[in-house]
Amino acid sequence: MASSIKDPREEVLQAWYMDDSEEDQRLPHHKEPKQFVSLEQLAELGVLSWRLDADNHETDPELKKIREERGYTYMDVCEVCPEKLPNYEEKIKSFFEEHLHTDEEIRFCAAGSGYFDVRDRNDAWIRVWVKKGGMIILPAGIYHRFTLDESNYIKVLIVYDSTNDSLTVAN
Template sequence: MGNIKDPREEVIQAWYIDDSDEDQRLPHHREPKEFVSLEQLAALGVLSWRLDADNHETDDELKNICEERGYSYMDFCEVCPEKLPNYEEMIKNFFTEHLHSDEEIRYCLAGSGYFDLRDQDDVWIRVWVKKGGMIVFPAGIYHRFTLDSDNYIKAMRLFAGSPIWTPYYRPHDHLLARKAYLEAFGRKEAGNRACDAAA
């Protein structure tokens, strides 16, 4: 089975980043590079798919995901200097660490961008999402977004019910969504693993 490559890996890649404050749109790989698997992302509550971005209007797989997960709202967002009003300010806001009280769902239809999130030890992981990649961040996870050096992404934003895009900038550990996230995906004490698995 070792030779079968997960098709998602062509459109979603993740790695631990360095702490340089050089241009945020650079990859910021550590030296040596330290990649993060899709399974490791799933353990943090991050879901991912590879879909047919050229046919999103008629894609049954996308339709099924939306039905299964209750995504009833969708819109489109283009992030680039030409299309986004107050571009510089917006990019700065997107890159300020925050969480939401609901899932954040992004489906990349064109271009690419970086979604950074914190692991269980509060260390940044950079998730590079390219055309065809769809990613779901759970409510309560600290994260941020920036473009890569191509300076362009077109994304579909999905939402269950009416969209609430409110960012809660860190620290907001008292929020119910944050507590629920830590309960579900935070670091477990070694002695509790058996009962956690059964719970």
């Protein structure tokens, strides 16, 4: 009998192949017909994911374990929205510029939601919708970009060590 137990990460993370539309970057941009990407397919690209306790991230034992295993001792908080981010329009455009890092990029959504777009091995864009409680790790060397969704708000925890170069959201 097949298991019908749903992966709890699916409540806070969804992924799909994007269309080529030039419409507002904050829209979902699903292909027609929709082509969803499983969390396992993301993992094959090196994109790791978790569902964590966003309301108690300071004491979440799973987040503590992940940070210890990966050697991440620092954590910053960044709120991306017109009211809280200086130079919002300029910053949101720069976040949506395709780029890569020499270290992995770790983002935990403590509130709100947004899109992390990653390239697959054939250079097609996959949109990863991260909602409150979702955490992703983008591997070093993967082309990616970020944008808000239509809610226009995300509060992310940026986890890193002192040598990490992936602090583009915090800077």
